[in-house]
Structure formats: structure tokens, C-alpha cells
Amino acid sequence: xxxxxxxxxxxxxxxxxxxxxxxxxxxxxxxxxxxxxxxxxxxxxxxxxxxxxxxxxxxxxxxxxxxxxxxxxxxxxxxxxxxxxxxxxxxxxxxxxxxxxxxxxxxxxxxxxxxxxxxxxxx
Amino acid sequence: xxxxxxxxxxxxxxxxxxxxxxxxxxxxxxxxxxxxxxxxxxxxxxxxxxxxxxxxxxxxxxxxxxxxxxxxxxxxxxxxxxxxxxxxxxxxxxxxxxxxxxxxxxxxxxxxxxxxxxxxxxxxxxxxxxxxxxxxxxxxxxxxxxxxxxxxxxxxxxxxxxxxxxxxxxxxxxxxxxxxxxxxxxxxxxxxxxxxxxxxxxxxxxxxxxxxxxxxxxxxxxxxxxxxxxxxxxxxxxxxxxxxxxxxxxxxxxxxxxxxxxxxxxxxxxxxxxxxxxxxxxxxxxxxxxxxxxxxxxxxxxxxxxxxxxxxxxxxxxxxxxxxxxxxxxxxxxxxxxxxxxxxxxxxxxxxxxxxxxxxxxxxxxxxxxxxxxxxxxxxxxxxxxxxxxxxxxxxxxxxxxxxxxxxxxxxxxxxxxxxxxxxxxxxxxxxxxxxxxxxxxxxxxxxxxxxxxxxxxxxxxxxxxxxxxxxxxxxxxxxxxxxxxxxxxxxxxxxxxxxxxxxxxxxxxxxxxxxxxxxxxxxxxxxxxxxxxxxxxxxxxxxxxxxxxxxxxxxxxxxxx
Numbered sequence: 001x002x003x004x005x006x007x008x009x010x011x012x013x014x015x016x017x018x019x020x021x022x023x024x025x026x027x028x029x030x031x032x033x034x035x036x037x038x039x040x041x042x043x044x045x046x047x048x049x050x051x052x053x054x055x056x057x058x059x060x061x062x063x064x065x066x067x068x069x070x071x072x073x074x075x076x077x078x079x080x081x082x083x084x085x086x087x088x089x090x091x092x093x094x095x096x097x098x099x100x101x102x103x104x105x106x107x108x109x110x111x112x113x114x115x116x117x118x119x120x121x122x123x
Numbered sequence: 124x125x126x127x128x129x130x131x132x133x134x135x136x137x138x139x140x141x142x143x144x145x146x147x148x149x150x151x152x153x154x155x156x157x158x159x160x161x162x163x164x165x166x167x168x169x170x171x172x173x174x175x176x177x178x179x180x181x182x183x184x185x186x187x188x189x190x191x192x193x194x195x196x197x198x199x200x201x202x203x204x205x206x207x208x209x210x211x212x213x214x215x216x217x218x219x220x221x222x223x224x225x226x227x228x229x230x231x232x233x234x235x236x237x238x239x240x241x242x243x244x245x246x247x248x249x250x251x252x253x254x255x256x257x258x259x260x261x262x263x264x265x266x267x268x269x270x271x272x273x274x275x276x277x278x279x280x281x282x283x284x285x286x287x288x289x290x291x292x293x294x295x296x297x298x299x300x301x302x303x304x305x306x307x308x309x310x311x312x313x314x315x316x317x318x319x320x321x322x323x324x325x326x327x328x329x330x331x332x333x334x335x336x337x338x339x340x341x342x343x344x345x346x347x348x349x350x351x352x353x354x355x356x357x358x359x360x361x362x363x364x365x366x367x368x369x370x371x372x373x374x375x376x377x378x379x380x381x382x383x384x385x386x387x388x389x390x391x392x393x394x395x396x397x398x399x400x401x402x403x404x405x406x407x408x409x410x411x412x413x414x415x416x417x418x419x420x421x422x423x424x425x426x427x428x429x430x431x432x433x434x435x436x437x438x439x440x441x442x443x444x445x446x447x448x449x450x451x452x453x454x455x456x457x458x459x460x461x462x463x464x465x466x467x468x469x470x471x472x473x474x475x476x477x478x479x480x481x482x483x484x485x486x487x488x489x490x491x492x493x494x495x496x497x498x499x500x501x502x503x504x505x506x507x508x509x510x511x512x513x514x515x516x517x518x519x520x521x522x523x524x525x526x527x528x529x530x531x532x533x534x535x536x537x538x539x540x541x542x543x544x545x546x547x548x549x550x551x552x553x554x555x556x557x558x559x560x561x562x563x564x565x566x567x568x569x570x571x572x573x574x575x576x577x578x579x580x581x582x583x584x585x586x587x588x589x590x591x592x593x594x595x596x597x598x599x600x601x602x603x604x605x606x607x608x609x610x611x612x613x614x615x616x617x618x619x620x621x622x623x624x625x626x627x628x629x630x631x632x633x634x635x636x637x638x639x640x641x642x643x644x645x646x647x648x649x650x651x652x653x654x655x656x657x658x659x660x661x662x663x664x665x666x667x668x669x670x671x672x673x674x675x676x677x678x679x680x681x682x683x684x685x
Binding site for chain 1: 136139142183184185302418
């Protein structure tokens with residue numbers, strides 16, 4: 001599941017995840033929509049844009065964790081402002097990783113795979 | 124079908140990029156309006172926040188749509204506005220009041236607009252993203268970055284400017300400032316290497332590893348320099364994890380070459396191209412996805428009738444062939460492939476089920492390269508395909524590339540001129556061909572010996588690779604002659620580009636013993652489109668080169684039609 005307010009980025013992310021990466025992807029335009037869609041879709045991974053109007057990325061994550069079965073789904077933040085303090089902050093919120101924007105549509109899936117592999121290595 | 128799908132991906136991406144370009148243009152127009160307001164001193168606080176958000180969006184998205192320069196420029200502007208915008212956003216009140224903004228801001232916005240406009244001139248058209256990788260994968264097009272970790276009191280600063288002259292993108296950073304180091308490591312994308320003093324190696328390795336733990340994906344090679352060339356010192360450095368050691372006084376061309384090869388070896392690139400011949404479309408699709416997700420380009424053919432045309436269009440490194448494809452035998456198809464001389468050395472690997480041992484034997488006796496047993500696990504498939512692609516590429520590199528420079532050999536670069544002419548005719552874009560020649564090269568060999576002549580030739584090859592785009596093709600045409608094909612590049616732009624490369628080259632000092640010498644180059648350029656065949660275009664570039672030689676060398680001449 002990829003939550004992102006910019007429709008162009010959503011379109012390219014859909015290709016990056018589905019066509020290139022081979023995932024089954026569901027794109028959401030806002031945190032609120034993500035919360036509504038998540039229980040039925042049952043995502044195995046959630047990608048969250050940090051800066052969104054309304055509910056931002058971190059807020060969406062917190063609300064998501066309250067939903068049934070969503071307590072341990074890995075979450076990755078997508079952000080254009082990559083500072084160390086920020087990464088630490090997101091980690092503390094329970095994200096498994098952060099992918100800097102702009103991302104490369106041809107290697108996004110690989111980046112995700114690496115983050116998940118690393119997360120599995122760490123206890 | 125999966126082959127359909129991968130070209131679909133390319134087409135979809137191209138369409139989205141096109142759409143994004145339109146949107147970026149609109150966004151920039153809005154920014155320009157705001158920039159005008161700042162020039163008149165009328166920009167409101169609300170407007171400034173709008174600008175900030177607009178820039179943030181561009182910074183985060185342009186790279187994804189193939190416009191990294193635009194993204195970087197927008198990021199720089201965004202940073203300039205950051206503190207002001209955040210203060211205003213928190214202040215809340217007085218949003219319609221006008222605010223003072225630095226004058227650079229308006230100029231920065233104008234620069235953004237130019238970036239979007241320039242794109243259509245020199246850069247490749249956004250509509251052909253897939254074709255780019257299918258010609259030759261080379262290091263060029265990707266400028267190699269060198270991160271110089273200084274410690275305040277050594278000669279590394281001078282070295283950085285020296286490396287910059289070789290076409291590297293040099294970034295100096297003080298290794299005693301971990302924050303700055305981390306920032307530089309995070310900002311540097313593409314092929315890169317780290318350079319440091321040997322006494323600093325332990326600290327530098329620690330910094331690099333820490334950056335990696337913080338989410339950076341790449342493990343950049345570290346090269347150290349120092350005075351102590353003893354075995355003990357080198358062993359110590361190797362143990363710490365250095366990739367290379369260069370004793371002072373430095374052999375600069377050698378160092379440049381090592382940086383280039385180390386950085387490129389490690390940068391992510393396409394890892395290979397695989398054609399899957401399989402009539403079970405679901406299975407084929409599955410293999411295709413597995414390979415693609417590992418970064419390997421894959422395409423499938425399910426109808427043997429399409430096999431030959433797909434081979435020439437896709438030009439795979441290896442073929443995975445099912446032993447039986449409907450009514451056709453894979454073994455016979457493999458033989459048919461070899462009817463064409465260009466596919467004589469193409470590795471063909473059979474996918475075979477364990478229950479048909481007779482087929483296997485027959486295939487082996489007919490010269491099959493290898494078998495993969497079905498069912499193949501995903502992991503095994505990726506690993507075995509990757510290693511075979513790698514070997515196949517190494518082999519074709521050896522056959523197609525000049526051993527001294529790693530550039531394309533004479534006959535191949537000549538073919539590229541013909542191919543580019545055909546593409547120009549088809550799409551109507553302008554392209555240039557450049558003939559380059561080192562000035563007074565015989566004197567270099569006579570005065571300093573062939574070893575130095577070779578260094579000069581290799582150095583020029585590396586400079587060209589660093590300065591040209593990945594879609595440009597570079598070949599060694601003769602002894603000291605080089606041939607460059609610049610697609611989507613009118614002669615005027617080509618002349619400017621080659622002129623500046625020539626100037627950089629002339630600045631390089633080659634040290635021989637106690638003295639140093641410099642070398643200049645001459646170039647002749649012709650517009651490929653002006654000619655009916657490639658040989659004539661080459662002839663014209665050669666004539667222009669000859670003219671430049673007569674007019675005193677060291678410069679560029681463009682061929683003019685009589």
C-alpha cells in the first residue's frame with residue numbers, strides 16, 4: 001500500500017511497484033483513505049509519504065497501528081527531506097526504513113527489498 | 124505476455140514523464156509569477172509559503188521523472204526559503220503582508236525555468252527511456268564522484284582540483300565533521316569513491332560504515348594515499364578495508380584510472396539481459412518477474428516464429444530455452460539461432476524438467492551450454508542467470524572493446540555511425556559525429572617512450588567517458604584517433620562540448636621523470652543528418668579534422684557543406 005497525495009507520483013509508484021517490482025499495489029491519496037482501505041486490503045507493507053495535507057505520514061502511522069492486524073505491518077516513510085534527526089525520529093515511531101525522494105522508479109522495489117531484508121536481520 | 128509488459132512499463136513511464144514535464148512547466152510558471160512579485164517587493168507571506176511548498180514538491184519528484192538537475196536546483200531554493208517559510212507558517216497572523224525575500228530567489232526561479240527548457244535541446248527525448256540501455260553499457264554518461272576526506276593540513280585539497288581536471292565530480296569534506304561527511308555521503312549518487320590519507324583510514328572507514336548503518340545503501344570503495352609504501356603498512360591498510368593504496372608522489376593518471384574502475388564496478392547498473400523462450404506463458408511471466416525484480420532485464424517469447432526478430436531487437440546476453448516449445452524442439456531452435464553468425468557465441472541455457480533425461484542427453488550432444496533443472500527456485504534462477512550474464516558480458520567486452528582504452532573497437536564504432544544515421548532518418552533528430560586526434564602524438568612517443576604515449580591515450584579515453592552521456596558512443600578509431608557519436612546533439616552544441624573537453628585535456632600535466640608535458644587535441648565535427656551514408660559523414664568529419672590540423676591544431680572545426 002502506498003499513501004501519497006501527489007497524483008503523478010502515485011501513478012509512477014504504481015508502475016514501479018506493480019509492473020517493475022511485481023507487487024500487488026494499492027495506492028491511496030490520503031491518510032484517511034489508507035485507514036479505510038487497509039483492513040480489507042491487508043497490506044504486507046505500507047509506504048507513507050511524510051508531508052501530506054490533512055493527516056501527515058507519522059499521524060497516519062499512529063492511527064494505522066490502532067487498527068486490527070495492523071500492529072506489526074512494516075512501514076517505510078518516503079521523504080524529500082532526509083536529515084539524520086528525521087530518520088531517527090521515524091525509526092522511533094516504528095518505521096523499518098526511510099526512502100529518500102525523489103526515488104528511481106526502476107529500483108524502488110529493490111530498495112524496498114533491501115530495507116525489508118535488513119529489518120529481518122535485526123532482532 | 125511479459126515482453127509486452129516490459130515495453131508497456133517503458134511506454135507508461137515515458138507518458139508519465141511527459142505529463143510531469145507539462146506540470147513542472149506550469150508549476151514553474153506559477154513560481155515565476157511569485158518571483159516577479161518579489162522583484163517588485165510585493166510577495167505576501169502566503170505567497171512565500173506557497174512557493175516553499177511548490178519547491179518542496181518539485182525537489183521530491185523531479186528526479187523520479189528523469190529530471191534530477193531540476194530536483195537538485197529546486198532543493199537548493201527550498202532550503203533558502205525554509206527558515207523564513209517555517210517562521211511565517213507558525214506565526215499565522217499577517218499572511219497577506221508583504222515580505223522581503225533575497226533577490227537570488229527570483230534568479231533561482233529563472234534558472235529552474237531554463238533547466239526545463241534546455242532539456243528538450245541537448246538531452247535525450249523523454250520518450251525513449253528503454254532504448255538507451257540497449258546499445259552499449261559503458262561508464263560514460265555517469266560522472267564519477269570523488270569524495271575527498273581532508274584532515275585540514277595535508278595536500279589533499281590540491282589533489283581534489285587535480286582530479287576535477289580529469290572530469291571527476293570532486294567533493295571535499297573535512298573528516299573531522301561527521302555531520303558534513305554524512306551529508307556528502309547521502310548527497311552523492313551514482314558511481315563514487317572515497318579518497319583519504321592512509322593515517323586517517325580507520326576513522327574514514329568508521330564514518331563510512333556509520334553512514335551505511337544510517338540507511339545509505341552503497342558501500343563506497345575507499346582509496347588511500349600516503350608516504351609509507353612498506354609491506355607492513357599496506358597490509359595494515361588492506362586489513363582496515365582499503366581498496367587501493369597509492370604512494371606519494373602520486374601517479375595521477377594511474378590513480379584516476381583506478382578510481383574510475385572501482386567506482387563503476389560498484390555502481391548499480393543493468394546486470395544483464397535475458398531472453399526466455401517458453402510456451403507456458405504463466406511460467407515465463409513468473410521467471411520474467413523474478414529476474415526483473417533482481418534488476419535483470421528479461422523478455423519472453425512464447426511463439427518460436429517471433430524468436431529471431433525478438434533476438435535482434437532485444438539483443439540478450441543469454442537465452443533461457445525450454446527444451447520443448449509446443450511442437451518445436453528447443454534443441455533445433457538453438458541450432459537455428461546459430462545459423463546467424465552474430466549469435467554464434469550467445470550462451471543458450473536449457474530449462475528442462477527432470478523427467479525427460481533423453482531430451483537432455485540429446486541437447487547436450489548437440490552443444491547445449493548448460494541445463495537448469497525445473498522446477499527452478501527463484502533464488503537459484505537469479506543467481507545462475509546473473510553469473511552467466513556477467514561472464515557473457517566479460518567475453519563480449521573482450522571481443523568488442525579496445526584493450527588499452529576499454530572503448531569500442533574500430534569496426535563497431537563505425538557501425539554505430541550507420542545505426543545513428545538510420546535513427547536520425549527515422550525520428551528526424553539531429554546528431555553529430557566527431558573525429559578526435561591527439562596533436563603531435565608521434566613526438567610524445569619519440570620523446571618519452573610508448574609507455575607515456577599509452578598513458579596519454581588512456582587518459583583521454585577516461586576523460587571522454589566522464590564527460591559524455593551514456594547514450595553517446597565512443598570508439599578508438601586508430602592509433603591516436605578517436606571517434607565519438609553524439610545522438611540528439613546538433614553540431615553547434617557538439618562543437619561547444621568538444622571544445623571544452625579539449626580545453627580540460629590541454630590543462631592536464633603528464634609527469635615524466637622530473638619534467639611534465641601537456642598534450643592538445645584537434646577535432647573535426649560533421650552533422651550525421653547531412654549525409655546519405657555513414658562513410659560520407661565520417662569522411663566529412665575527417666576533412667574537418669584535417670582542416671583544423673592545418674589551421675594550427677588544438678581546437679575544433681565543423682564541416683560545412685559546399
